[in-house]
Amino acid sequence: MRTPKTLAIPAKASASGRLSSVASALLLLKVFGDADAELGISSIAKTLGLAKSTVHRLAVTLASEGFLEQNPDNGRYRLGLALFSLGALVRQRMDVSNQARPLLGLLRDRAQEAVHLAILSQGEVVYLYNLESAQAIGIRSYIGVRKPAFCTCEGRVMLAFGAPEQATAVLKQPLLARTPRTVTDPKALLRTLAEVRQSGYAIDDEESEIGIRGAAAPVRDMSGRVVAAVGLAGPTQRLTKKDLRALVPQVVATADAISARLGFQSR
Template identity: 40%
Template structure:
């Protein structure tokens, strides 16, 4: 019995380590060596090597023959496709995002909360040559992004408090790092029904976001557009805000939200 419990614990530990290794990959670290993974996660090199061999055999990772570094494999891509295709919000938002990007000329995103970060689920690229760099799966802080502010403003006090306690790190000179200032800003977001981030995460980049509600009226996601400040002027913002808010309402209605009841 003791041996069986020991084997079960070992198996669960191996599964957890495998998941930690897969999550170590990102857009910033799309390829890594075994020694790099081991150092980052605090695991033994032999442990990482053994797990990577198993993951590679199932197609979850693969070795780049040119760099001899590991990267995520096609199995991950196939699972991601299954996941996104089954998300109702993803399917309902896609045509609206395309329309929003066409009308504003800027890149549009669908974003949700993932723990204390905001993450992009879908993206429609701007046709302009000059545009902000973003990608599906990109994680950003909530308090200095328009999508994140929406998801903060329409969340509960406990979540906001925990977000603040984790630290309001300055990314630019425009980042709000004072708790009182942030709370006042989020109150305006809640009252206005949209959020703006003017160079708060990246210099020269402005974003506008609006809430997306499910059939119960709960805010579950946000829709935004992002562009350089040269195009996102005060004049164009007034028009863009209306279009982004309209897009948020459109997606919400597609998800069954009927407005105030």
């Protein structure tokens, strides 16, 4: 087991809203240099330069949430399974992106429109990967950009096929119109989500951005849970409603192919 280096602890919350207690808890977790390391309160307190009583309170709190585990035989702490679960989520997102890239490239080349891979996070769509169209007139999207889930095709498809409480939480929030075509009535959106579940895909016809039309389909993991969405979009001056409908089967097929790579087997 390697000896952890001394870590600096912030004295108080900064002007940006940084909470010293949260920062201390996170630095406490970083003290564990090895996954199987067990450390006592005194050792952790010395490394962090904190009082034993403070470290004890932090450790008890982290243990109650599963981020630490206490060895009943010696009272020392080790990293908990909650961290493993969070790490698994990060690895899963990386796996989805890695598996999706070549297939998204094929979709972009065949459809000649921009394609995206997105996930759902706190009621918003987050774009993990995108490929722009080679067309003279196209649309730009950026990795890491967040958009409201309720008005994007990627968000709707994930809300439709995801856990019901996700959609409920989103629809309880203020639904602000992004364009004159944005549907903001919760009951109407529930009907739309039902239609998405029936058809297997979602359409965005200038609801999230004027001049842009798109479609999306769900990506599932081995358990069948929807973990991402494949989206395709283009400018309305080129991508007509009829053209978009014609491309939907390719979007769905790409999402299904990525799901298969993640271990999902359709019945």
